[in-house]
Amino acid sequence: MEKFTNTLQEYVKKRAVPSGKPGFFTRNKNIKTDVYATCDVVNILYTINKMDLTIGEKLEFADAINSFQNPLTGQFDKSDHRSEYHSTAMAVSALKLLGAQPKYPLAFLEELKAEWEAIICWLNKRDWDINPWNGCGHDVPAVMSIFANLELVNLKWFDKLFNWLDEQQSDRTGMWPKNSANNLSINHLGSAFHFYFMYEHFKRPINYAPQIIESTLSLQKGNGSWLNEWPAGFIDLDATYTLSRLSRFNQELRYKSIPTLKTNAMYTLSKIQNSEELNILLEDTHNTLGTLQNLAVLQEVFPNLVSTYPQLRLVLNYSPFI
Numbered sequence: 001m002e003k004f005t006n007t008l009q010e011y012v013k014k015r016a017v018p019s020g021k022p023g024f025f026t027r028n029k030n031i032k033t034d035v036y037a038t039c040d041v042v043n044i045l046y047t048i049n050k051m052d053l054t055i056g057e058k059l060e061f062a063d064a065i066n067s068f069q070n071p072l073t074g075q076f077d078k079s080d081h082r083s084e085y086h087s088t089a090m091a092v093s094a095l096k097l098l099g100a101q102p103k104y105p106l107a108f109l110e111e112l113k114a115e116w117e118a119i120i121c122w123l124n125k126r127d128w129d130i131n132p133w134n135g136c137g138h139d140v141p142a143v144m145s146i147f148a149n150l151e152l153v154n155l156k157w158f159d160k161l162f163n164w165l166d167e168q169q170s171d172r173t174g175m176w177p178k179n180s181a182n183n184l185s186i187n188h189l190g191s192a193f194h195f196y197f198m199y200e201h202f203k204r205p206i207n208y209a210p211q212i213i214e215s216t217l218s219l220q221k222g223n224g225s226w227l228n229e230w231p232a233g234f235i236d237l238d239a240t241y242t243l244s245r246l247s248r249f250n251q252e253l254r255y256k257s258i259p260t261l262k263t264n265a266m267y268t269l270s271k272i273q274n275s276e277e278l279n280i281l282l283e284d285t286h287n288t289l290g291t292l293q294n295l296a297v298l299q300e301v302f303p304n305l306v307s308t309y310p311q312l313r314l315v316l317n318y319s320p321f322i
Helices: 002-014 037-047 055-066 084-097 107-113 114-124 136-149 155-168 188-200 207-216 234-244 249-272 275-281 286-301
Strands: none
Touching: 002 037, 002 286, 037 055, 037 084, 037 114, 037 286, 055 084, 084 136, 084 249, 107 114, 107 136, 114 155, 136 155, 136 188, 188 207, 188 234, 207 249, 234 249, 249 275, 249 286, 275 286
């Protein structure tokens, strides 16, 4: 693990855009630079405890992120993602890590701060079942995260939304929607994870923890991941965070979750210790961030197995979006 974290320090330097314009990075071979690349780098540096940047360096990062914001709408460019809510939440969260804020007001979210009827209308337009991971799972928690990080609404707003979410949650799977027309899949897990960390952030009890654990365990693949291909990106983080958080206070659920978490830890460690597999991971900053954050979760559970000094930092413990 120490070798991996040391590699990431050099990796960040190598991903800097060759033009020398500070704060901009190459995300992968197809996307030369976008808001996600800079946000990924900020989150990576935060995770490996390398945020000892000068004020000038932090300003450069913040300026780079804010350069992707539309001054009229306040939206951050969504690049290849489907959701301007997701890209904006990623930007706001990364800016928070830098001690900064968006340059322009988030005008596109104004209607969601006011009338509950407008919020319900917006919620009903989200994709809750066909592609919930890239639908409601990216949109709804993203808005919640933005409003929480920037303190744009009061707690009553969140209470209303959490109450609504509780009513829509499936008592069979513990995920959303309540009456799914489709079989349980990683699409539902990838979506639900984003809601779970918002519940966690507000210390709000999550209903149906046993069902959530069973659903998550049932989706694990034979290789120890939740995806047959490497790198798994964020889906392994989604699963391990869900298992580790929802089993903390229930011994029976913990016993069920620990072997699965350990299997994923061994799988992930074996991959990053293989130079070819590591190079595949490092091809994309977003996949790299997802895997690194997964290791941060696993380190909380297995500090001696996933060992680094200093300990990795889980972004979600500070800012509710990743």
